[in-house]
Amino acid sequence: MLDLTVIVMTKNEEKNLGKCLRSLRGIAKRIVVVDSGSTDQTAALARKLGAEVFEHPFTNHAAQLNWGLENTGIDTKWVLRMDADEELTAELVQEIVAKLPALPEKISGIWLRRRVYFMGRWIRHGGVYPTLELRLFCFGKAVCEQRLMDEHMVLTEGEETTFARDFIDNNNKELSWWIQKHNWYSDREMADHLGRQKEEWEVKPRLFGGQAERRRWLKNMIYYRTPLMRRAHWYFFYRYILRGGFLDGKEGLMFHFLQGYWYRFLVDAKIFEAQKRGSRPEVFEDLKA
DSSP states (O other), X not given: OEEEEEEEEESSOTTTHHHHHHTTTTXXXXXXXXXXXXXXXXXXXXXXXXXXXEEOOOSOHHHHHHHHHHHSOOOSSEEEEEETTEEEOHHHHHHHHHHGGGSOTTEEEEEEXXXXXXXXXXXXXXXXXXXXXXXXXXXXXXEEOOOSSSOOEEESXXXXXXXXXXXXXXXOSOHHHHHHHHHHHHHHHHHHHHHOOOOSSSOOOOTTSOHHHHHHHIIIIIGGGSOTTHHHHHHHHIIIIITOXXXXXXXXXXXXXXXXXXXXXXXXXXXXXXXXXXXXOOOOOOOOO
């Protein structure tokens, strides 16, 4: 076993959690599940597969994750953040086992490559793959930035490296749930955009930084400075045509349209509504699932 704790946040994830936890077998000293009031068999399944379950009310993903880091008794050197619909590939497991114990002490964070599936198809184009995410980090040397949406882990000390193999994001729930989730996301992204305050620890927008910094710069400095409503059209054209999203087949058309156009247009519509009314939502319920 590696000197590693895995932390997974859940809410009604019995359709996804099994493959997530099974992919972690044999590499972690502890698997910690932070559940926000599941009404299905999520908690029972987690315990059956060897995880410890902690209950905590949900406010947002960043707060939930930071609560889990601070309140579940983590005493390992390394922590791996996972979502319930994600799993490690066998190749990434081998890479983690081989490389993690041998890393220099100056390394505090590891970027992993995220591979997204939609309706069973790997979405390889449109700028979606690979998405690099800081998921593996030294305990006490990273925090989750306080955002309602698009939150990232940020190192508070130490240096970073990147592993070569992928982890998989493959949600087994129905399309209607996916649409409901993104409608819920759009409220949060609208509020984040209109009223968010800068925090000490956050991903800094930098055109010539890492992938997360570059994407944050492009979103803040280019996307959100182009005309409301029109930018969703341009973004879809850029992603589906210029970045080759059309190569992902029928599933890719649905994914790039829904996530790269419909969702972005929905966010803009809610920004328009909030600006017209002169207000924005301040309290958000948990996702109903």
